[in-house]
Amino acid sequence: MNVIVVDDYMQLSDTVAKIIAQRVQSKKDLVLGLATGSTPLGMYQELIHMSKNNRVNFGQVTTFNLDEYVGLSACDPQSYCRFMQEHFFDQIKVKRSFIPNGLAPNLAYECLLYESEIKRYGGIDLQILGIGRDGHIGFNEPGSACNSRTCVVQLDDITIRDNARFFNNDRSRVPRQALTMGIETILEARECLLIANGAHKADIVARALRGPVTESVPASLLRNHKSFTVVLDKAAAISLG
Ligand code: F6R
Numbered sequence: 001m002n003v004i005v006v007d008d009y010m011q012l013s014d015t016v017a018k019i020i021a022q023r024v025q026s027k028k029d030l031v032l033g034l035a036t037g038s039t040p041l042g043m044y045q046e047l048i049h050m051s052k053n054n055r056v057n058f059g060q061v062t063t064f065n066l067d068e069y070v071g072l073s074a075c076d077p078q079s080y081c082r083f084m085q086e087h088f089f090d091q092i093k094v095k096r097s098f099i100p101n102g103l104a105p106n107l108a109y110e111c112l113l114y115e116s117e118i119k120r121y122g123g124i125d126l127q128i129l130g131i132g133r134d135g136h137i138g139f140n141e142p143g144s145a146c147n148s149r150t151c152v153v154q155l156d157d158i159t160i161r162d163n164a165r166f167f168n169n170d171r172s173r174v175p176r177q178a179l180t181m182g183i184e185t186i187l188e189a190r191e192c193l194l195i196a197n198g199a200h201k202a203d204i205v206a207r208a209l210r211g212p213v214t215e216s217v218p219a220s221l222l223r224n225h226k227s228f229t230v231v232l233d234k235a236a237a238i239s240l241g
Contacts, residue, residue: 001222002229003209005237009197012233013042016128016195019229020047021056023126023191029060029095031118033127033181034088035138036065036080039195040128044088051092058094062121064114065099066129066138066186070152070177072102078166078173100150100179111150111179118185127189131196134158135204135217139180142216146224148182183221192225197233205232206239 006012020043024030034040050056065080072079081099089097098117104110118124129137134156140148141156155163160174167173186192196205208219209230215221222228232240 001209003237003240004229004231005240006231006233008233009042012195012197012231013046016040016043016193016231017046017050019193019231020126020128021050024056024058024061027125028057029062031121031123031125032061032063033124033129033186033189034063034065034084035128035130036067036083037130039130039197041087043128043195048088048091058092061094063094063097064118064121064124064181065097066127067178067180068100068102069175070102070107070179071175074099074101074103102175102179107152107179111152114150114179114181115185118181124189126191126193127186129186129192129194129219129222131194131201131204131208131219132159133162133200133204135208135219137183137186137194137218137222139178140183140186140218142218144183144215144218146187146215146221147184149185150179150181153178153180183215183218187221187225191227191229192222194219194222194228194230195232196230196236199235199238201236202239205230205236206241210240 068080074081139153164171207217213220
């Protein structure tokens with residue numbers, strides 16, 4: 001595990017964008033796993049900036065997002081599909097992008113399909129991940145099996161509470177279920193990169209990186225990965241000692 005601690009959110013976004021750009025430069029048809037949420041917003045902005053200045057070209061890159069809410073259409077303002085459109089794909093042309101379809105008539109089949117698409121593209125080269133305050137990665141909540149594949153999951157109360165900020169702070173509007181790549185799906189990526197910023201993540205970051213490797217803290221399972229990098233700002237790293 002390689003832990004990089006930088007001063008602030010701007011440096012974090014810059015560092016992660018540079019790592020991604022470097023991977024795209026060395027493999028033009030990179031298969032890139034992406035995350036949504038607040039943490040990667042700066043990273044997306046920096047990648048757009050780099051792309052506009054011809055410092056990176058995503059034209060041959062294929063992307064797979066980690067997760068999507070069940071029951072939200074692709075054009076729902078709170079769907080992860082829409083988030084990606086707004087914050088990245090509207091400005092960056094990639095070869096092909098995949099996001100699980102939370103409105104698929106048969107969700108179990110959608111999960112199998114997602115797995116088979118990942119396989120068809122040769123597997124994920126680099127997976128970007130945020131971390132939930134309960135230690136979730138993707139939407140794999142505490143207790144998720146380490147051999148789980150893309151599946152339908154129930155969201156924990158803490159996740160519903162945290163994500164209510166995207167739904168006008170109205171918890172009742174947050175979907176209770178999501179589709180997510182499983183832990184094993186994530187661990188099969190050739191490289192994993194976890195990012196976290198802010199004091200509110202310090203406790204869970206310390207548990208994930210210094211505590212026991214356990215399904216109770218899904219992010220800790222990333223320590224079993226042979227190519228695992230963590231990029232933190234100082235505030236998120238403060239409890240690492
Ligand atoms: C989102 C995802 C989640 C988030 C996590 C942190 O696609 O997979 O695991 O990365 O909930 O979210 P933020 O960045 O909003 O703190």
